Amino acid sequence: MPETFVDLGTVNAPSGVLVLGMAGWIDYWRELGQPLSERARTAASSGGAHLREWLCEAVAVPAAADRSLKVRASTSLSPFDEEPTIATLEISLGLPWPGAADRSVPVRLGDLPVDRCGMVIGDAVGLDTWTGMDGDPADGLADVFYWGLYADDAHAQFGGERIARYGADGPQGWLDLPLTEAAARAAELTAWCDRLHGKGLMVSIDKHTDFHRFRRAGWHHPLRAGAIEVGGCRVLGIEWDQGDHSMRHRGQRDASQVYPVTLEANEAGEMVMRWTIPPHDFDDEDE
Structure with missing residues (x-):
């Protein structure tokens, strides 16, 4: 049965180099020596490659610099809650498949784990400016959340609004406050x-x-995907459900929970990058 894909959005890569990387570690590349963009440019110049240093991992490929690049995904059911989760991530690169290359054979670039903090797809140069979880916000704003046994009492005393996330009621709090406030x-x-x-x-x-x-951009998407601007470029992030990650991807590379990234030709003869995560086999649970 052919895969059914849904659109997740678009990204752009004005530098001509696109990266699929682990969101929790994007800002650490520059701390380890060369910026991500320099490493990615070298990898893309040879047609694409896997990058890894310490806990940082990414795959970099050449991409069209003058157009939006579509990101799609097929889904399978999670063993955690039997809700759809990403099985195949496909990114159109906007470039023709090399004429001399056999388009029937995928080109393996390496493999990636599913980062507990999510995955990011974006321009290599744009991602050099990425601010991680401990960084400072460019807009000087923050969100405050509270939850727990005495959340209702706190709401009666301080107010706040219920922040819906992932199709359910989330914590209470306030969005877009100045940092000092x-x-x-x-x-x-x-x-x-x-x-x-x-x-x-x-x-x-x-x-x-x-x-x-x-992460906030994906609060209302069924696959937790959302687009933001980073370094003047449109970047797509995908957060993983923590229950699904714990059951299928926990341990990541140390536990050999890694999945292949390939270059392939689509029906129009253009290159796509595909990251394939095998569906969970529910039949194994019955054995």
């Missing part, structure tokens, strides 16, 4: 809980880093 609000909630209860209320501040923005 967000810090003061979180401190007030924490002090109130410590004074009256001692524990039973969790409070978090999520600064508007690129890491948080891509």
Whole structure:
């Protein structure tokens, strides 16, 4: 049976080099020596390759610099909740398949684990500016969330709104606060809980880093995919359900939970990059 794909959105790669990488480690490439863009440019010049240093991993390929590049996915059911999760990720590269190459044979570029923090697809140069979870937000804003045993009591005292995420009610809190106001609000909630209860209320501040923005962009997408602008480029992020990740991808490379990335030709004779994650075999559970 042929795969059925759904559109996740588009990205662009004005540098001519596209990267599929682990979201939790994008900002660490520059800490390890060469920026991601330099490594990716070298990999793309040979037709594409897998990049790995320390815990950072990515695949870089050449891509058309003058157009939007479509990202699609096929799905399979998760063993965690039997909801659809990504089985094949396909990124159109906007370039013709090399005339002398056999288009019937996929070109293997390497493999990637599913990062617990999600995956990012974007321009190599644009991603050099990526701000990770500990970075500073360019807009100076943050979101504050609270939840737990005394969340209703806290709401009666401080207010806030219910933040829907992933098709369900999420925590309560406030979006798009100036950083100083967000810090003061979180401190007030924490002090109130410590004074009256001692524990039973969790409070978090999520600064508007690129890491948080891509996750927030996918809050209302069934496959947790969302697009943001990074370094002047349109970047697509995909967050993984933590239950699904724990059951299928936990341990990542150390546990040999890695999946092949290939270059292939589509029906129009153009190159696509494909990352293939085998569906869970529910029949094995019955044996």
